[in-house]
Amino acid sequence: MSEINGYGIERDEALALVQEHVKSQNLINHSLAAEVVLRAMAERLGEDVEKWGLAGLLHDLDVELEPELATHTTRTVAILQEKGVSAEIVEAIKLHNLEAHPGEVRSTHFQHALAAGETITGLVIASALVRPDKSLASVKVKSIRKRYKEKAFARGANREIIAECEQCGIPLADFCELSLTAMQQISDQLGL
Template identity: 35%
Template sequence: MNREEAFNLLKEYVKEDSLIKHSLAVETSMITYANHFNEDLDKWSITGLLHDIDFEMYPQEHPYKGLEILREKGIDEDIIYAIKGHGKKEEERESLLAKTLYAVDELSSFIVASALVRPTKFEGLKAKSVKKKLKTKSFAAAVDRDQIKESSEDLNMDLTEHINILIEGLRNREEDLNKENLSLL
């Protein structure tokens, strides 16, 4: 499956704009890290795009229903392993792909939320201000701060560097998406 087919598959299962945007943000972060780690761009992109494919239709069975949907489509087992790994804290995440997905899932949308409340959005957004918002419990209160901290440690990334890498990736992607009438914001 290529990236375009994956995006079409996502749109079959996801109609909510907010979940499409989350999927695109996580995809962006996965592509950014595929570049950073010199990994397969398409594989990492598809992992990000499809990680929440079942969340709208089968929230109680997430992500396990998604694994079934993706297996039926013949998706690589290492993508399926990584997607399974993001579902619960207790899941196994031995591969770099799985560790990265887990480390960018919550944080990507947190950075997007941080950009949304600024007049200049991603432009000029610094890790320092994202970290300050992480300490503000009332901001994006649903985001699990411990998950962000633990998952970045498991990826062996310093949190400031991790956030900076993602900000840059998200900012660049937003410009490209705007040309296609799409947005992360």
């Protein structure tokens, strides 16, 4: 356990933990995409880039072990608490899936950002995959905004959760651009 950054875990330890618990490369890529989007959100809002990035990277540790929304995040929370990860990061990760925690609500910018940031990655990736070249480089912001309005497109990308970006002070149009730009920066890692 690392105490250097005050979060109980360093970025390379967090990535190793993701790779230990998540075997699907697509799901690992989702975590990397969430990390980069959260870092970009934090930078824009003047928040802690490292903390927000770690939450994005670690948020789905149990996605293969607990694929049902009713239990997803429960093992992640236990794993991260055992590792001594910051309670604030653990709480944001827990609350990114409210279905497993009935009666609880997201109340901080950090919690809303993680939920919105990890969710929009699916919309951005789906927008790339329908392009002839399947490349993030050819995706335009206006395409993501158009796809956002198409409820049948990328159904798993819950539009209400994506819209929580506005509760953090980032308008939806700006959020689409910020997310696409961030993900384009790691397109090679994402294979897109």
